[in-house]
Amino acid sequence: MLGGYKIEGRRAAEIAASVERAVGAGDLKAGQLLPPMRELAVELGVNPNTVAAAYRTLRERGVIETAGRRGSRVRAKPATTGRESIRVDVPAGVRDVANGNPDPGLLPPLAGVFAAAAERNDREPVLYGDDAVEPELARLTRAALDADGVPDGPVEVACGSLDVIERVLAVHLKPGDTVAVEDPGWGSLLDLVPALGLRTAPVGVDDEGPLPDDVRRVLAAGARALVVTDRAQNPTGAAVSAARARALRAVLKEHPDVLLIEDDHGHGIVDLPLHPLAGTTRTWAFVRSAAKAYGPDLRLAVFTGDAVTVDRVRGRQRLGPGWVSRISQRALAALWADGAVDPKTVAGAYGARRDSLIAALAQRGIAAHGRSGMNVWIPVPDETGAVARLLHAGWAVAPGARFRLGAAPGIRVTVSTLTREETVRLAEAIAAAVGAGPGRGVV
Numbered sequence: 001m002l003g004g005y006k007i008e009g010r011r012a013a014e015i016a017a018s019v020e021r022a023v024g025a026g027d028l029k030a031g032q033l034l035p036p037m038r039e040l041a042v043e044l045g046v047n048p049n050t051v052a053a054a055y056r057t058l059r060e061r062g063v064i065e066t067a068g069r070r071g072s073r074v075r076a077k078p079a080t081t082g083r084e085s086i087r088v089d090v091p092a093g094v095r096d097v098a099n100g101n102p103d104p105g106l107l108p109p110l111a112g113v114f115a116a117a118a119e120r121n122d123r124e125p126v127l128y129g130d131d132a133v134e135p136e137l138a139r140l141t142r143a144a145l146d147a148d149g150v151p152d153g154p155v156e157v158a159c160g161s162l163d164v165i166e167r168v169l170a171v172h173l174k175p176g177d178t179v180a181v182e183d184p185g186w187g188s189l190l191d192l193v194p195a196l197g198l199r200t201a202p203v204g205v206d207d208e209g210p211l212p213d214d215v216r217r218v219l220a221a222g223a224r225a226l227v228v229t230d231r232a233q234n235p236t237g238a239a240v241s242a243a244r245a246r247a248l249r250a251v252l253k254e255h256p257d258v259l260l261i262e263d264d265h266g267h268g269i270v271d272l273p274l275h276p277l278a279g280t281t282r283t284w285a286f287v288r289s290a291a292k293a294y295g296p297d298l299r300l301a302v303f304t305g306d307a308v309t310v311d312r313v314r315g316r317q318r319l320g321p322g323w324v325s326r327i328s329q330r331a332l333a334a335l336w337a338d339g340a341v342d343p344k345t346v347a348g349a350y351g352a353r354r355d356s357l358i359a360a361l362a363q364r365g366i367a368a369h370g371r372s373g374m375n376v377w378i379p380v381p382d383e384t385g386a387v388a389r390l391l392h393a394g395w396a397v398a399p400g401a402r403f404r405l406g407a408a409p410g411i412r413v414t415v416s417t418l419t420r421e422e423t424v425r426l427a428e429a430i431a432a433a434v435g436a437g438p439g440r441g442v443v
Contacts, residue, residue: 258281
């Protein structure tokens with residue numbers, strides 16, 4: 001059952017640690033069945049309740065999953081083996097189109113706004129007990145959300161989209177609850193959910209966003225939360241269309257108690273209109289990060305939601321980081337007020353690069369997806385082989401395994417810095433790697 005590995009420990013914490021160490025070291029593999037609780041209790045000479053407590057801890061940490069009489073197994077993607085480890089090491093001389101980073105040439109200069117924000121802080125230092133949110137940033141955020149049709153709600157600031165999503169899930173759900181997630185979807189989110197002791201329910205995605213029938217199925221099966229990427233979905237580039245938003249809102253109205261979290265991943269880098277779902281359910285949160293348009297190291301996202309959700313998250317923040325640097329908030333507010341980033345220009349640049357690669361692949365019989373954002377998703381029949389052959393040909397692409405639960409294999413290409421000449425060479429390399437040619441499409 002466990003190969004040569006022997007679980008050890010006398011206390012629940014020791015037993016759980018023994019299993020978790022084995023998973024992290026690879027001694028216990030994904031899908032391996034753990035001993036029944038009573039059997040392991042006899043083997044270790046402990047009370048069955050001790051083993052039950054250990055297994056409960058492992059479930060809450062996302063290391064194992066339990067399916068009633070079928071027993072407990074090591075999770076297919078346990079939190080101890082995060083998706084960030086599923087990456088390609090990029091040797092010298094290999095072109096990296098796997099990193100998911102924006103084009104530095106399209107990011108605004110930060111020195112001036114940070115200097116001005118720091119000088120203001122010298123005059124008016126922010127101290128303990130002061131407001132956590134910069135008023136001007138809150139005003140600009142609320143005005144932009146109003147213009148995009150996002151329902152009214154308090155505005156707060158956190159350290160990035162994932163920080164918001166983690167806190168919102170934590171204040172509403174309990175270990176064992178199920179979260180509906182896009183598949184393929186954001187790898188960090190797919191790691192976060194089990195790390196919180198929650199279960200994932202995959203929802204298929206096409207170019208217009210999550211598939212309504214899949215959403216209806218998982219919500220009817222008991223999923224307590226749904227996470228949706230509105231624009232520039234990672235890795236597929238999907239953007240929720242008006243028709244898809246109507247269909248999803250209709251499904252959500254059937255489940256008003258579901259927690260809805262929307263991540264507007266493409267804010268500032270896409271020119272497609274936003275079609276929000278917020279407000280359809282009683283509890284909801286809507287988040288926008290500054291990372292892609294203004295720089296990943298800003299580590300800053302604004303969010304809103306229903307009053308209860310925002311208040312709970314605010315309370316959790318006070319017990320942790322307290323607040324996000326008001327200097328950073330003032331800098332971002334200045335960038336927004338000055339129009340330092342023109343979304344149409346940025347979207348046009350990324351769109352031209354996506355379209356160029358998709359067209360070049362189509363000429364070689366390969367279907368690809370990239371409706372918005374800076375990534376192109378390419379379904380392939382043999383993901384591992386394609387990644388290896390492309391690396392040998394001088395191209396590092398992101399393995400689709402970083403973004404998938406049950407979706408078909410694929411690779412992700414970040415086009416943010418791809419030149420026109422590189423596009424042709426990359427398309428040729430991909431065609432060779434997957435064995436496609438004109439008239440022989442890969443779907």
